Amino acid sequence: MEQVTDRIYTETKVRGCNPSFVLTSKGPVVIDTPQLPTKAVAMRKAVEEHGAIQYVINTEHHVDHIFGNYWFKGAGPIIHHQGVHERFMTVFPELDPFEYALEALPTDDPDGAALVPDRETYYANMGTADIVFSGDVTLKVGDRTFNLLHTPGHTPGQVAVYVPEERAVFTGDTIFSECTTWLMTSDVDQWITALDRIRALDIDHVIPGHGPVQTKEYLATQRSFMLEWKAAVAVAVAKGWSREETIARVNFAERYPVDIGQEYMMDYIQERNAAALYDKFTAPTATTYPAKEPPKR
Ligand SMILES: [Zn+2]
Structure with a gap:
């Protein structure tokens, strides 16, 4: 994984979202889990080498941010917004998230197929939240603070995770960094407002949902692309x-x-x-x- 600061690691180069973790004096906090099963198992192992996982945060309900929760079960409480919880692995007419996750395996994670249980077992153990919140919430974890800011737009339950001590924000898919933006199920006006809210933060590092890590300037690029x-x-x-x-x-x-x-x-x-x-x-x-x-x- 790529090291962003002394305390922040992220993975921007595999299929799925950018799963990340932050080290605190109490233990690591995970932000989004890998979609590919072998990557999820490997990430949990790598993170736990730094200590017991304190929380697993999901920034949105899209399958590439949550499918890996199954392999993080028991690794600290899972927390996400009410809007994520309501849609967690929900089958919509246009998309069956379980089937969609399986489709990636032959090409992107052939060994992962053996790690995925049958549908019923998966759904019974998929790692939905221990803690569900609405609005914003702040987690104090050892010497680091995690401000979970409700920034709907890309999805209704979208959160940005702002870690002030690291001058960093994890935006989820509110930022598609140097890759194409999926906006078809989104509220674009809310999304633009979300980018304004994130822009007001005192930050140097922007860890996006997809694509390379950026500086604060990229928030204006994404916002302008939405306007375009x-x-x-x-x-x-x-x-x-x-x-x-x-x-x-x-x-x-x-x-x-x-x-x-x-x-x-x-x-x-x-x-x-x-x-x-x-x-x-x-x-x-x-x-x-x-x-x-x-x-x-
Ligand atoms: Zn998304």
């Missing part, structure tokens, strides 16, 4: 382009590659991003996240 997506689709709607025409013509595939292991998904991401914004801008009433509860597991 919005503007491009708004122009399409204003010019009277159809949904199909908008999807065909508004495309940022040239700007950034897709993060590791998902290169084949570029067209899908671009199309869904454009379609989601088009639908939002042409909806008969303003929309945000659906008010109704997501389907249950």
Whole structure:
């Protein structure tokens, strides 16, 4: 793993999110778990060499941030936002997270298949939270502070983890660093507000959900890219382009590659991003996240 500060380690070079940990005088705190099973097992072992894990924090409910929790069971309390808890490994019409995680194994983690139990066993032991919160929460762990800031937008339960002593923030997918942004299931306006909130922090290190570690300046880059997506689709709607025409013509595939292991998904991401914004801008009433509860597991 890459060392960011004396106390912070992250992994930016395998398929899945950037799982990370922070050392404190009491023991390490894990932020997001690896999607690939062999990486999850290896990370737990590496982290526990620094002492007993104090907490496992999840920044969002997307499968690449939580699937590895199964292999962290018993390694300290798992904590995440109510919005993560409500959607934890939930099957949605467009995505079955368990199936999606398994799809990555033949290409990205062939040895991992043997570590994954059957669906029922997985769901019974998947490592959902011991502690669920709403709003913000602060954890004091030994000589370090973890401010879990509710920064919805990319997902409803999104948190940024601000560690002031390290002048660092873990943003989850509020930042896609130098890789393409998935915004199709997101509230882009809330996301822009989230970036403003993070920008107000006193930080030097930005550990993103995907892609390389950045300095504070990258927050402005991500924010402007969100505005650029919005503007491009708004122009399409204003010019009277159809949904199909908008999807065909508004495309940022040239700007950034897709993060590791998902290169084949570029067209899908671009199309869904454009379609989601088009639908939002042409909806008969303003929309945000659906008010109704997501389907249950
Ligand atoms: Zn995500």
